[in-house]
Structure formats: structure tokens, C-alpha cells
Amino acid sequence: TPSIGQTDKPQAEQSKELQTLIQELERNEALYRNLKLNLQMVYEQSPGQVDSDKRARQKSELTLIVQGDKYRQEKLTTGRFQQGFLYPTNKPYNRFSSGTTESSAVFDGETLRKFYRYDRTPGLTDEERQQGGHGDISGEQKCMENLFRPHMLLCEHEVRVPLSTWLKGRDAIAASPGWPNYNDGWSYKVQLLGEEEIQGLNCIKIRIEKFHMNGKLTSKTILWLARDRNLIPAQAVFYQPPRSKEIPQCEAWVDEWQEVRPGVWFPRKFHKDRLNWIIYRLKNKQQVGWRKKYQVESIELDPLLPEDTFTKLKFPKGLEVSPRDVENK
Template structure:
């Protein structure tokens, strides 16, 4: 679903509106808790990168949606090696194909070898808008080594470009952008036993 803003000066996407509910199934771990999926915030599948790289069917199965019909498939290619921000990367392309075999969109990833193969750059393309210019770009601006050899994105940027202008004029004009700054992170934190089992309900009417 494409999100549109009434002003080009906005700095973040419109907030999502959700209704609260109880369920036995996990709603999905936010991508901000997964360093390999950090660049997929604020939108993107809430799955591990290894699942995402297996294609749409694997994502749907992981998310419990494999029983519903899906008319799109995925083509995944390892493009080769490239440098980004002085880091050696493996570049991967994930392309979405419709039921007629026509490519509709793609995501290009730069997986940084010396950062545990965490994506350092992500470009999204919607072929309806342009095959040459990405409709959004995400990148890691700085890193934090939370343990020798274990890295986490410290600063990231995601920029979405106006789809109408991109399609009509083939130029990128920012529609919104997200900047993340990591304040604190702890590896293997010690938590109370009831952190994930104690449920407190409020009966206060809102």
C-alpha cells in the first residue's frame, strides 16, 4: 500500500492506525530488533533476513499466511561483489514477478561482509514508476560493535521519493524520510522471569 503525504516537508511516514486485540499467535518481532532487517523499517516483512531471501512463499509460510492465494513469485540473484562506504559487500537482487511472468518490482541489497552480512544499503524499485531510479533508499550511516565481531546499525536513514513525480518526470523528490539513532543496546540482557509472561490489563475506558 502506498502512503501519501499532503506536504513534501514531512520527515516521517504517517502513523499506522491499529486496533488492539488478543491472540495466541505472535504479531511478529519488529525489524528494529533484528540488525539484519533494520533497513526494512518502517515497512517490510517482519521475518529474518534468511527467510526474506528465500522469497515470497517462505515469507508467507513464516508469517502463517501460506494458505491464502498469492499470484506473485520471487526471483533472487546474487549479482556479485561491490564496495559501499569502504566495506566489501555481496550484492543481492530480489525481484517480484506477477502471474504473467512480468517483473513488477525489485529490491537490491548490499550485504556488508565485515558487518556480519548485515545490509548496509537497500534500494527499492517499482517498475510502474521507474526501472532505473529507486523509489526508496535506505542505508546505514554508522555502526556500533556491541561485542568483538558483533555489529549493530547505530544510525540509519530511509528516504521515500514521491511516486507521482518519479513516474511523470523521472526525478527523485523526497516524500518522507526516517532517521534512526541507536541510544542504548545490550547483548544478552538479564530480565525478570515474568517479563514475557505477566499480563496487566487496564479496564479504564478511553
């Protein structure tokens, strides 16, 4: 559907319209400020392009809990992982490994507790099974993943802030929690591109461009914000102009919606496709390099939570935790 020519409007008029949209986004984002989410993610490399025993495939179970700036994230992944080596090896090695990875991150507004561990088949064929990991307790504030924010679910490759903050530009992003070393040399340009119908939904189409300090365009994202779905994007397309201005590097869609409360919506299923850039350069053929498919198993707004939800993390037995003098509670 052709978009309405809103880019021809005077800059002052468009700026006023953008500010109105940002305010409306902030009101909708507040509906999801306290959230508990369980979802499943399936990752496939080269889906449908090669035999199943020749591609990486993993299944992840995720639990996400957020309360304002506090959050808890738990992830367990099982499947086949692709392996590679930074330097060539003369020994035989496995192209894929199988096993599990587990990670957790808990932030209470001041202290971040996190760990990562893995258990998988070896890389080199004469190695023992690979097991390891690490834990950490610090005052660092790690930016929340975009999966915590329904308005940023489709924007995996973008800055990890609320969509309303992203539209405000560099200064607002730099002032966000978790961005102490933000590079102030970057700048953003946001344009409203009118309205389009996507999957039967009336959407506001916007374009967000990111520029390097030398003025060069480095990325471009186009979003379709669904009016009847609390302005959550129904579709997102990501470009990297240094590679191609016409061919998207990543595309994402909401496949199915659910109404959590009267008038409050959330995606039930969504997926993301990433272009195989090597195949495109070598064969001039557009082919999906990897696909991530998400399904929401359960969602709860304003959940009742135990008091220690954001303060307690049980580290796996035997895992080294830094700093070592911090007692594991």
C-alpha cells in the same frame, strides 16, 4: 564501483554459492536471536523542501525485546501528523494535527496482547480533541517488525521474515510463524551480483525480485551485505517496476556502526528516504517524499529479563479491550 559479473555463472554454480551465503546468514542471524534494543526515530515529510510549519514531523521512542519467537514492542510517538479525509467535507479542517500515539505488542509464543491509543488536536475545526484507542488479546501471531532483525533493518517495505528465509523463497516464507494466509501465488528470484565496496566496506551485492502469479515483476530490491559487519546490509535500494524500472522508490543506508561484542556489529545510525512519486510524475523531478532517521540509544545481546516480559501488558485505564471476558492481568 562496477560489480563482478557473477550473473554469467552457470545456474547450478550460482545456486550452490547462494546456499552457502544463506547458511552463513543463518549463523550471523543467530547472534542477535536474543536482543534488547532502544532506539529513536524521527520522521519528516518532505524534509528540507517546505517550511517546517508546513510539513509533518514526528519523534518516536521505541523499545524492542526479542527472545527467539517471543517479542515485546513499545512505541511512543509525539509530533505533527498530516490529516486527510476519505470523502470531501464542507467544514473547515486542520491540515495537520499535533499530539501523541502509543502502541505496545507482547507475544509469548501463544498469546498476543496489544493496544493502540491516540490523543491529538481535532481534524475538523469544530470537533472536540480526539482521544481513543483499542486493546486486544488473542491467539493471533503477528509477524515481528523488521526492526527486530538487524539484517532487515533497511528493508521496511519487504516481507517480515529473517533475511535468510527471504532468500530461500516462497515456501520458506509461507512456513514462517505469523504467515497463515500467505499468498502462494507470488514467487521470488534471487541473484548474486558479485562484490562492491560501499562506504569502505567490502559487500556482497544481491538482487531479489518478486513476481506476481501472472509472471509480472512487481518489486525489486538490491542489498549490499557487509562482510565485516556480520553480513548486515550497509545499503538497500527498492524499486517498483510498474512505476519505474530505473528510479528507486526507496533507498536506505547505515550511517554509523557500533561493535556490540568483539566481532559482533550493529548499526548505530541509519536512515531511509522515500521518493515523492506525485512530484516525480507531475514535474519529472526526484524529490524525497519522507525520511526516517534512526538512532540506537542502547543495545544488549542476551539480556537478563523478568519472567513476565512476554506475558504481561498493562492496558491504559479506560481502554476497551477485546475479548471483554479476558481479565486484564
